Amino acid sequence: ELKVEQNPLFLSMQEGKNYTIYCNYSTTSDRLYWYRQDPGKSLESLFVLLSNGAVKQEGRLMASLDTKARLSTLHITAAVHDLSATYFCAVVNYGQNFVFGPGTRLSVLP
């Protein structure tokens, strides 16, 4: 059974600082997704990582995938308040189903 873990689960950081969120998964997969969820809202797709070594960047966020280590990272550069949200990673299993991690709740403080 595919399990997806994230750490940290809660992250409070100062504006302007850098930090990394980690996503580990338990079985082989070559597709990993990052989603953002604002309170009371649905999930918004951020990144799609389709191969080992894939790196995607959008603004202050950069995501990478290491399929051999079964690890993805979401790096935040010079955080701003607008990045406050919950971030989920999701991995596709053999049945083409998305298995989501528990989420990392990020608060960026002024």
Add this chain to the structure above:
Amino acid sequence: EAGVAQSPRYKIIEKRQSVAFWCNPISGHATLYWYQQILGQGPKLLIQFQNNGVVDDSQLPKDRFSAERLKGVDSTLKIQPAKLEDSAVYLCASSKLRTRTGELFFGEGSRLTVL
């Protein structure tokens, strides 16, 4: 392009009552998913349809939950009878078949409170 539509957005019922949620996926998306998201947790798959056939319903509590997808388009998810632990947001998502990214697109969700 219209997104995934869901209704109702909010529903409050008492335990042992029944409730139904409706989802209209993005036009042309063959695959439709229902997820349950309990407060503070990640979404958990309940059922996956491809066109109007069920691909995976292994995590659907079939004694109380049922779902159908009519004519391979709209879908309904029903809970009968509801329990307190069913309080959650029910998210519908859709995706195209055989795309490079296989990305899921989510609706706004239906928030259920069971009293």
